Amino acid sequence: xxxxxxxxxxxxxxxxxxxxxxxxxxxxxxxxxxxxxxxxxxxxxxxxxxxxxxxxxxxxxxxxxxxxxxxxxxxxxxxxxxxxxxxxxxxxxxxxxxxxxxxxxxxxxxxxxxxxxxxxxxxxxxxxxxxxxxxxxxxxxxxxxxxxxxxxxxxxxxxxxxxxxxxxxxxxxxxxxxxxxxxxxxxxxxxxxxxxxxxxxxxxxxxxxxxxxxxxxxxxxxxxxxxxxxxxxxxxxxxxxxxxxxxxxxxxxxxxxxxxxxxxxxxxxxxxxxxxxxxxxxxxxxxxxxxxxxxxxxxxxxxxxxxxxxxxxxxxxxxxxxxxxxxxxxxxxxxxxxxxxxxxxxxxxxxxxxxxxxxxxxxxxxxxxxxxxxxxxxxxxxxxxxxxxxxxxxxxxxxxxxxxxxxxxxxxxxxxxxxxxxxxxxxxxxxxxxxxxxxxxxxxxxxxxxxxxxxxxxxxxxxxxxxxxxxxxxxxxxxxxxxxx
Numbered sequence: 247x248x249x250x251x252x253x254x255x256x257x258x259x260x261x262x263x264x265x266x267x268x269x270x271x272x273x274x275x276x277x278x279x280x281x282x283x284x285x286x287x288x289x290x291x292x293x294x295x296x297x298x299x300x301x302x303x304x305x306x307x308x309x310x311x312x313x314x315x316x317x318x319x320x321x322x323x324x325x326x327x328x329x330x331x332x333x334x335x336x337x338x339x340x341x342x343x344x345x346x347x348x349x350x351x352x353x354x355x356x357x358x359x360x361x362x363x364x365x366x367x368x369x370x371x372x373x374x375x376x377x378x379x380x381x382x383x384x385x386x387x388x389x390x391x392x393x394x395x396x397x398x399x400x401x402x403x404x405x406x407x408x409x410x411x412x413x414x415x416x417x418x419x420x421x422x423x424x425x426x427x428x429x430x431x432x433x434x435x436x437x438x439x440x441x442x443x444x445x446x447x448x449x450x451x452x453x454x455x456x457x458x459x460x461x462x463x464x465x466x467x468x469x470x471x472x473x474x475x476x477x478x479x480x481x482x483x484x485x486x487x488x489x490x491x492x493x494x495x496x497x498x499x500x501x502x503x504x505x506x507x508x509x510x511x512x513x514x515x516x517x518x519x520x521x522x523x524x525x526x527x528x529x530x531x532x533x534x535x536x537x538x539x540x541x542x543x544x545x546x547x548x549x550x551x552x553x554x555x556x557x558x559x560x561x562x563x564x565x566x567x568x569x570x571x572x573x574x575x576x577x578x579x580x581x582x583x584x585x586x587x588x589x590x591x592x593x594x595x596x597x598x599x600x601x602x603x604x605x606x607x608x609x610x611x612x613x614x615x616x617x618x619x620x621x622x623x624x625x626x627x628x629x630x631x632x633x634x635x636x637x638x639x640x641x642x643x644x645x646x647x648x649x650x651x652x653x654x655x656x657x658x659x660x661x662x663x664x665x666x667x668x669x670x671x672x673x674x675x676x677x678x679x680x681x682x683x684x685x686x687x688x689x690x691x692x693x694x695x696x697x698x699x700x701x702x703x704x705x706x707x708x709x710x711x712x713x714x715x716x717x718x719x720x721x722x723x724x725x726x727x728x729x730x731x
Contacts, residue, residue, distance in 0.1 A: 252472060255465055259386055262460050264395065266451050267379050268402045270342060273440045274375050275406035276413075277349045278368070279517040280436050281311065283414035283535060284429040286521045288421050290530045296429040300358050308639035310358075310365055311518050315635030318369035322632065325374020326381055326625030330617050331484045334382045339448035341378070344371035346440030353430040353437075377624040380607055384478050384620050385454055386469070389612040390560050390679050397553030397604045404549060404597065407520070407542030410436075414535040454480025475615070476681045482617035489618040498675070499627065501667060502610050506631035508664040509606070512573060512599045512657050514638035519650075523593060526648035527586050537590070545597035548572070552601040553608075560679040562609035563672035567665055569602025574661045581654040602664075609671070612681050 285307060288294040296302065302310065329337040348371050352364045379399060387395055414432060421428035452458045455469035457480060470479060493499055520541065525534045556565035576595025579588050607624070614623040641653030 252468075255461075255469060255472075256387075256391065258460070258465075259455075259469065260395075262452055262458075263383075263386060264398060266447055267382070267399050269443055270338065270447060271376070271379065271399055272402040272406045272409070273342070273436075273443060274345070274372065275403045275517070276410050276436045277345055277440055278314075278372060279407075280349075280410060280414075280432055281365075282518045282521050283410050283538075284432050286525050286530075286534050287414055287432060288418050288428045289525070289534075291421065294421050294427050296427075299427060299429075300355070300361055302358060302361075304644055305640075306358060308643065310361055311514075311639040312636045313362055314365045314369040315632055316369065317366055318373045318635065319629045319632050321370055321373035322377055322629035323374075323622065323625040326377055326621040327485055327618075329374065329378045329381065330482075330621065333453040334378070334385075335448055335451040335453050338375065338378060338382075338451065339444045341371065341373075341375045342440050342444030342447060345375075346437045346442075346444060347371075349433055349437030349440065351437075353426070353433040374625065377628040380611070380624040380628070381478070381620050384611050384624075385473075385480065388473060388477070389608065389681055390557055392611060393553040393557040393562075393605055393608040393679065394550070396608055397550045397600070400600045400604050401546045401549045403517075403600060404542040404544075404546035407517075407545075407597070408539040411521075411535045411538035411542070415532045418532050418535065456480045474681065477615075478617035478620040484617070486616065486618040489616055490622060493614060493619045493622045494626070498613060498671070499622070501671060502613075502623075503627045503630040505664055505667040505671070506603075506606065506627055507634050508660040508667070509570070509599060509603050510631040510634035511638045511641070511660050512577075512596060513603065514635050515641060515653070515657055516593075516596050516599065518639065519642045520593065520597070522642065523580070523650070524590075526650075527589055541590075541594040541597040544594045545600070548598045549600045549604060553604045556605040556608070557679065561677045562605045562679055563668050563677045565605040566602050566609070566668045569598065569605070570661050570665050570668070572601065573599050574658055574665075577654050577658040577661070581649075581651055581658070606668075608679065612679060613675065615681070 284296045285302075287296065289297070293299070297307065325337070325341075332340075345368060348364060348368045352361065352368070355361045355364055380396065383392060383395055383399070413436065417432045417435065418428050420426075420431045423431070426434075452460060455461070455473075456466055458466055458469070461469060473479070520538050521534055524537045529537055552565055552569055556562060559565075573596050576592040576598075579592030579595065583589050583592065610623055610627065611620060614620055641656055642650050643653075646652055
């Protein structure tokens with residue numbers, strides 16, 4: 247197919263995949279972080295807030311946030327293997343329907359311990375959604391196409407944050423209706439859509455290019471072939487033990503995991519504590535909820551812009567570092583500026599953490615080959631990084647209120663360390679967004695090479711050209727002048 251035909255095919259894939267994953271992630275983030283909105287909801291009305299009704303004094307709220315991530319981390323990697331086995335449409339639908347039901351049930355809790363149990367079950371149900379979708383996109387899109395799609399998918403976090411603030415504002419006026427508090431209405435109204443969309447995804451989300459009904463037979467063949475030999479495919483083994491071991495033994499698996507852990511602390515800090523940080527500026531009630539909207543709206547454009555430019559330039563490390571520096575400036579403003587305007591600008595900047603995260607994940611997915619290695623590169627890496635969800639809540643302890651200086655400087659230091667690790671990966675792997683090949687002793691291109699043990703980054707096109715040239719030279723026939731005569 248020509249380039250124009252490939253572009254039309256990609257746009258067709260976009261229309262059938264991206265709307266589903268965007269809406270799904272928007273609902274996922276709403277349900278996971280609505281606890282932050284619920285904490286400050288109706289806090290201007292005595293006896294009606296979540297903190298007062300469930301007695302979440304001291305660091306109890308921090309434990310409620312942290313406990314979610316223990317089962318979430320444990321079940322994340324197995325979930326990615328299950329996604330390949332059961333197919334994406336069925337597995338993602340299962341995740342969504344189950345978390346929606348748990349979210350709705352959270353409205354029925356009447357004690358601190360009841361909320362704690364609900365958060366544990368929510369962690370079990372939601373585990374695997376984000377890495378699962380990251381892996382799912384790798385079946386459909388080439389490395390140079392992933393950054394923008396992952397950004398559009400992940401930018402729904404910003405939309406969710408904005409919607410979450412608006413929904414919470416409206417729900418705050420429902421407190422007392424049907425004998426329910428505002429926070430109970432919040433869990434009910436944000437849980438129902440997850441169940442409904444999950445049912446639709448079960449029937450309508452395409453699984454793999456090889457089986458997509460919306461493509462013609464010719465398009466299905468090309469959609470699979472254009473991905474090259476290294477991308478995961480629906481026909482790959484569900485679990486390859488050799489790939490699994492090789493990926494875990496590779497040095498870059500642990501560097502990428504540590505790097506992502508450092509960034510995820512910032513993601514969780516904003517997701518769960520943005521309403522608290524804004525409340526500490528002196529805003530209460532529905533005003534605090536409304537003021538969470540502009541930072542998320544700003545982040546939406548920054549995340550997509552940086553990731554799109556990274557795809558356009560086919561470069562990753564510089565864009566990762568640029569995003570990290572932007573967010574780090576936000577923490578400096580929050581920690582050093584006393585005025586409300588300066589601190590609010592800082593809040594807008596820390597909302598942009600995904601501007602660094604998305605090019606980073608796209609960078610990572612181009613360093614592995616096959617379904618099992620991609621499952622580990624997304625699932626296991628993200629699972630390890632999500633241990634930050636256990637750490638981050640304790641960076642914002644009640645005794646450090648209202649400015650939370652220790653937590654802010656700790657997050658700043660983590661982002662600084664992430665910049666250094668980006669430099670290391672840049673030095674070892676290069677900056678290209680494309681798949682990387684290991685150095686072969688015979689310098690010939692191997693079609694099914696496993697990327698997990700490579701020692702240096704190489705340009706795919708260069709190696710292919712060298713291989714072709716070598717083959718041409720080896721097949722050249724020397725014709726003697728006498729024969730010609």
